[in-house]
Amino acid sequence: MASAQYNINDIIARGMPDATGMRVGIVVSEWNDSITLALTDGAAKTLKQYGVKEEDILIKTVPGSFELIYGSSLMAQSHEVDAVIAIGCIIRGETPHFDFIAQGTTNGLAALNAQGEVPVIFGVLTCSNRQQAEERSGGVLGNKGEEYGATAIKMIAYRRSLEKK
Ligand code: DLZ
Numbered sequence: 001m002a003s004a005q006y007n008i009n010d011i012i013a014r015g016m017p018d019a020t021g022m023r024v025g026i027v028v029s030e031w032n033d034s035i036t037l038a039l040t041d042g043a044a045k046t047l048k049q050y051g052v053k054e055e056d057i058l059i060k061t062v063p064g065s066f067e068l069i070y071g072s073s074l075m076a077q078s079h080e081v082d083a084v085i086a087i088g089c090i091i092r093g094e095t096p097h098f099d100f101i102a103q104g105t106t107n108g109l110a111a112l113n114a115q116g117e118v119p120v121i122f123g124v125l126t127c128s129n130r131q132q133a134e135e136r137s138g139g140v141l142g143n144k145g146e147e148y149g150a151t152a153i154k155m156i157a158y159r160r161s162l163e164k165k
Pocket residue numbers: 029031032063064065066067088089090091094095096097101
């Protein structure tokens with residue numbers, strides 16, 4: 001389950017880089033789209049807040065969280081973006097094979113991230129029930145999408161800090 005304790009304010013409090021000129025791809029799962037679209041809005045809002053231009057945010061959809069792996073892989077290889085945010089929502093109470101999908105998606109995205117083409121941000125909510133997902137996608141616990149946007153900016157800045165001048 002996504003953490004309720006740590007939030008966007010903790011990320012911002014540690015300092016945010018200027019995101020001007022950054023290009024960010026968002027791959028969104030259509031499964032549970034009332035949740036994933038709200039997370040996408042949160043991510044885009046934060047990206048724009050720190051300087052990413054609307055036209056530099058590339059949003060593509062895939063059918064379910066498991067397809068985030070392939071969708072993010074293609075986007076990472078496209079060289080059109082500096083980071084990819086993979087957004088999904090898997091709900092245990094509504095998904096008999098929750099553990100397989102959640103673990104497969106997590107492992108796939110982790111492997112992709114380690115390849116290092118561009119940073120891949122893990123934006124998949126894994127919740128026990130729909131209420132928990134709603135609380136984290138614009139409800140009482142805020143919008144985790146904002147954290148995904150801020151994390152993408154920080155990871156692009158991290159990569160740039162290591163590039164030869
Ligand atoms: C099949 C399935 C189920 C039961 N539950 C979810 C879910 O809660 N969240 C989600 O993003 N996707 C789910 N899926 C779809 C799988 O991610 C995938 O799209 C299909 O298994 C086809 O590969």
